[in-house]
Amino acid sequence: MHQEDTALGLDRRQFLQRTGLAAGVGAALPLLGMAGAGAMAAASSSADDPDQLFKDGQFKRAEQGYRRRLKESADNAHAAAQIGYIALLSNRFADAEKFLKRAVALKPDDEFSLYQLADCYVRQDRLPEAVPWLRKRGELTGSPTDLAHAKLYETIRGTPWQVHGPQRTRIPFLGLEPLPHMMISINGTQPRIFQLDTGATTAGLSMQLAKEAGLEVISESRGSADGQQFTMYYGIAKSVRIGDLEVRNAPVHWNEADRPDLPDGTEAHGTIGTVHFYHFLTTMDYGHQQFVLRRKTEANLRRFRAEVARLKGDVLPLWLAKDHFPCTLGSLNDFGLSSKERARPHAR
Template sequence: MTDGKWDRRSLLRGAAVLAGAAAAAPLLDGAATALSGGGDADALFKAGEFEKAGRAYEEILRKDPENLHAARRRGQLGLLAGEFPAAEKYLKQAVRLAPGDKDAHYLLGDCYLRQDKFALCAPHWRAAGEEAYAKWFAAVSGEAYQVHGDTARLEWKQTDPGPLVEASVNGGPPMRFAFYTGASNLSLTATVAKAAGLSPVASQKVEFEGGSVWAHYGMLDSFRLGGIELRNVPVGWSSTESGEDVGPNPDGGGGMIGTWVFAHLLTTFDYAGRQLILRRRTPETSGKARAAAARAGVEPLPLWLADQFLHSRGSVAGADGSRTGIVGVNFGGSGGESAAVLFGETAEKLGVRADYDRPLGTFAHSHPAVTYPCYPKEIRLGEAVAREIYCETHPQAGLAPYGFDVRAAFFHCFHKPYNITVDFTAMRLYVARGKAA
């Protein structure tokens, strides 16, 4: 949030211009604050105790059905967990209580977007002040993200500084694409978009690394990833004022694959096997993933999705103790050597050794940021663990960009010994050591 308002552009512009993953925490200003009647429910929400918070907000609404804050937060909880009927119920209630509330419209628009109900999401983006997004999704016709094929195994053509896979656009020759779950939609370079004959249905000028670029939005007929083809895909691309690609593209890559693509598939990010495994997303494939994890003795981890950002439950430890809670989990991108980024005062409070004499100037979602090398005693995601590994601390980053504390985000280097299956049907993560079967 910025001054209490949701700022989608600050979240998505990094994806639109194919930004990397370094220190890529969502840099929204400040934590969401309780408005009225929140009390313990807000404290539970902030601490990541989502089930307890949900019950507490429901109790508030039983006593005070006109409580906007409780309705909006309860709807947000449903959206985080992919529980769309509950999310719609409470967010519609919030919009009814306050038709001009941009936060409620933003969340309800995102709820419809997650379900591919584009005609329904467009008016809420408009009410939230996101005219370009409203035009983009109002222009979608027919079924988006049509999946053809059942399985694809994509060998990584490069692993560091970030993995690359091959894909083709509108039946053209294979070209290299990055992928990153800190990005939202499928993004192309301006050169590839032009070659594919794309015309924008909406455009906006956005800030990027001290300057500005044009972000364009349209629809792509076909995007093929090995044995799986997606048709009628929402796509973005960015250009300079003169229409050229934004930044250098030395390997001639086609662009970046973001979370919205993976959310329509059952995806295994097989770091140990250096491959991306994509399967058609159905209740059956979700059940098979759960059964395979159980046979391997892998405990499922919760998955929460805020905008395009994946979260689960993990821990960070230093000399003065450890803290378990909500952590960001990011796959792909150009994460460099850092296994995780610790936010706010996390490193200091836990006694994590940090080198404040060696600041690192970087960007996070196109905003300037300064991080510092640090070395936690341990970072953990389920059974996946790294000890005394190089990380970064970002003291200026807010802990609660979505209203709940996120003390760390795990990146590319942390995942290398493992394969991770992301199941958006059951909203679970499965982390296993070694190559995927």
Template structure:
């Protein structure tokens, strides 16, 4: 059964397993299979030229207003940048033209959950064939993600093997939680969920690395992190105990409700309400620190992307795997490494797992990887055999991992959809 929350990524992180930025394509058709204007638009989208692709899809729709794919893709372009009016307009058009289009329904469901419109999201998840996700969002009563407090600066209890912060679940004693932008909702260990008195509103069984695992989904009354409290939020937990010394994992769904700074250099997680005032302060701090403003894209409910480079590749779409674990600074495909003449050490394979499947990766040593003004030279990375075209439907050059961020602090603005990364602790 396909996971609604990328549960395999959650289990992979909790099991201290390396992740990759590639998986099965999101869209049913291959962009390369198209010709003419549609092919041009798809090629632009695949290359990560989203603004240009959006205009190209709009041009198709002016002459072919019944083109489901163009409407769906134009809505997807809007969703990547949290442009909700555009996303809703075009995805609704796609669903009106093709009510059974699962991809369009899933994208519109994502659009609604980002706005905390859970009642509208539930039927769209149902139409997308995601029964358990539909049950979860239909179970909510009242306003989800109620925020109490204005900001929190939470110190890390440790940096490696994973960052840990303390949080309270349903008013209980402090628990040690990590965070990872490769998962969506708050994930808890089975023990922590039981102690918090959580009740499942949906459950499913799936295979992970040859074992059958039950996952459960529920509604958490209270999650307190420093001086902030979130009430009425989605949560998941699984059979078995976490093996990273953590009681749970904070995912992107919590992070994107705030102006979030993940301060590796200062060993703290900083969350502030998303207001014009906090945004101005963050921009001013970034300018003082000499940070370059980068685009921020959000795909498939929780996966973060910006623009990065390897050696002389030039800026291209890059995954932001913030949190998690690992000594490597970045990951890429072997094909990418070979094209950019990056040295791969085939004599020292690393047998690991991604998406619940075993795979082999190899150390590689690019002369430079870059994210804005953040640079690592002659660094330890890895190369794998996964395809560059991920399930997001666009090419991903590389992804930046846990160890890359250690000298820096990263600020994620989910309103302006921009990212700033600067050296040293956040002020």
């Protein structure tokens, strides 16, 4: 369990049950221009209920149903919240902001929508605008994590997540077990081993590396992982360098939790996860044992799609739920397929 899940009162299974999403991590994370992804849903449902359609992953049809409900009843907070949430999953931030604001205006104690609204601003690097919503949710729920992030985001000065360097960089994996790992430098320190983890968010460091990097504690909360309880410290790194690319003014966190050794006995000094990933067009290439970062531009996205087409790869929708649940559509044996799809020999 990731340390922030406990602060939200949700473990991974509970979160996925609540959202109706089945977690499936894709090899590539091109989280740019995903507005039409809901139309690609593989599962079909005969139900007209938008809540059921949402659970089935048919986001486009679900949104249409919620919009009809909201047109019929302008004070339907649930419909507004779901429209906003579907928009956020697909990075349609203008719609997400509009409908999530409407949802919390109609239902001010809607904890889930308050978090989604804050996350809508965080994903756009508009951190100060996330502060009042995080603080409101933190005060409502007593969540120290929300309050710690609110203090962190109101402290940051200048543009966060500033990317410097070439259009792309490739970094070899040192190994794949227990998680893919590679060398990363924080604030100009000697590069250390970091694990890639889609269960993580921003770069998370050991206490030793945080001290060496000269990080200042801005806020703190409590966290837990693998049965350990510990204090989470939050601060801002001047530099996070991966390969030839550097991110400046980046929020990070660190703690005193014990980390499992790598198979050769080497100690990992940190993890890096989806918040860092979605600032790039990111590929976790297990086949070639490498990590590829491309600047998130339309030109690079076109090149990436062309490369996938040449390799005859499958293109699947990818939605980011909360801040570290990359989700797509899939099936297990015949579960998750319509009768028509089950009849096709290559449906799996």
